[in-house]
Amino acid sequence: MKNTRFSFALKAIFLSVLLCFGLATSSALAQDFDATAEHAIAVEASTGKILYEKDANTPDGIASITKLLTIYLVYKDIKEGKLSWNTKVDISDYAYDLTTDSLASNVPMEKRQYTVKELVNASLVASANSAAIALAEKVGGSESKFVDMMSAQLKEWGITDASLVNSSGLNNSMLGDNIYPGSSSDAENMMSAKDVAIVARHLILDFPEVLDITSQSTSDFDGVTMTSSNLMLKYMTSYRDGVDGLKTGTTDLAGACFVGTTEENGMRIITVILNADNGDTDSTARFTATNNLMNYIYTTYTVQTVLEKGQSYKNSTVEVLDGKKPDVSAVAKDTFKVITPRTTASTALTFDLKKETPTAPVTKGQTVATLTYKDKSLVGSGYLDGEPSVQMVAKNDVKRSFFLKVWWNHFVRYVNEKL
Incomplete structure (x- = not known):
């Protein structure tokens, strides 16, 4: 029984050393290039x-x-x-x-x-x-x-x-x-x-x-x-x-x-x-x-393509104030591409979607949000002038609602905010 436990302990130590060596080797490989x-x-x-x-x-x-x-x-x-x-x-x-x-x-x-x-x-x-x-x-x-x-x-x-x-x-x-x-x-x-x-x-x-x-x-x-x-x-x-x-x-x-x-x-x-x-x-x-x-x-x-021009990010929508519709789909104004290590899967990429709250009327192509890539694989300061982003624009027009409804919406917002 003691021999079995001793053998198990040796194997655990060996595996730990091997794992540490593997991690060290992986880290070294990431830094092994040296420009002459x-x-x-x-x-x-x-x-x-x-x-x-x-x-x-x-x-x-x-x-x-x-x-x-x-x-x-x-x-x-x-x-x-x-x-x-x-x-x-x-x-x-x-x-x-x-x-x-x-x-x-x-x-x-x-x-x-x-x-x-x-x-x-x-x-x-x-x-x-x-x-x-x-x-x-x-x-x-x-x-x-x-x-x-x-x-x-x-x-x-x-x-x-x-x-x-x-x-x-x-x-x-x-x-x-x-x-x-x-x-x-x-x-x-x-x-x-x-x-x-x-x-x-x-x-x-x-x-x-x-x-x-x-x-x-x-x-x-x-x-x-x-x-x-x-x-x-x-x-x-x-x-x-x-x-x-x-x-x-x-x-x-x-x-x-x-x-x-x-x-x-x-x-x-x-x-x-x-x-x-x-x-x-x-x-x-x-x-x-x-x-x-x-x-x-x-x-x-x-290069990894995040969004094609006109494509939405996770079916995102943006709230529209005083519109005949309560929200509008936000789609990429341009094709959005990012640079990643070849070992990074697209599912591992993270983004920050900052939405605006436009007031109707909203026109098709109007900027309603910004999608920014949150890069986790940085070298030095990361970027020469900030992380890449793409403007998200309204997919369709949203017309302004009937004036009485607009007045009522303003009244409700005032009550909720001030009272």
Whole structure:
């Protein structure tokens, strides 16, 4: 009898150890990916969900990734009618002189005047510093005023830890007397990986047509063939199907950096690699790091459709005051999708339905509630700008009731609330 109890105890201990080991292994597996870079982050574009991060909140050099913000402000001016793609832009002596320095520019500017379209292409495809500076001077009146505009835009997006000194991403040591007032002679633009992800997300969501430019392996600039430094594009050495952007950056301070974006399996992600390991000796290091990060994301996460457009959530209805009908069905204004770990079943997802109490008349399509996804699988701060939600709208019209009934309803509510 004692031997039986002893054997049972041993088995229980063994099973407990095995269970603990299994749990530890499961936890380790969830954290076993390590991006080969000093700083990294991956986010899903439509929701802003953070899918991976590594020291993503520490500001560091970003080099020519700066141009994503520069070009965002150009697109913004075009949208507001202040510029057009055909607007002519003069090349100042400051911008032109950089074209004589092979370390600072790789596109000649001999005509001294080009269109906005030509300069945007040169900035994004060839990472032409003179093109970015010329655009900054056109939009801001001077590069220093444009830098102030850049900083203001970042603050509008909630970014307060960045430090910007120019529109190109070059080290100040290459700009002579043209550096931002009060900045040091060797200063560079500094942002965190998360900051960069926010900028990139705004660019491709607000101006998705930018991907038509960043997806080009080569492009023509005044008879000169420009070749992209993004080796993950088609026909390039680190090609990955689906990648259509976004921007490289390299300086001694920043190291080898790359912001990538790809859409695969119905999910667009943005990846940021700052100072890739061995980037100083391996020209493909930042792309290898990006490819591995993308592989990790797509094997770990998936898209789940919660509601199709026009579909209700658990047959939800919303009370309508003073209507001929007491309530109205609430349906999704748009298709609602969320990003989850592949191991998460749809039945495990939780949501918060916040209802309004509209007063009749209610028109079809009027917002009557908001459905928010309560995500339990968060990385870091979870989302770049809050959990995803969808507006729920009235499925049908609800007309206002007969005035005597409305009067009676108001009287009853008054009595119930005040007396």
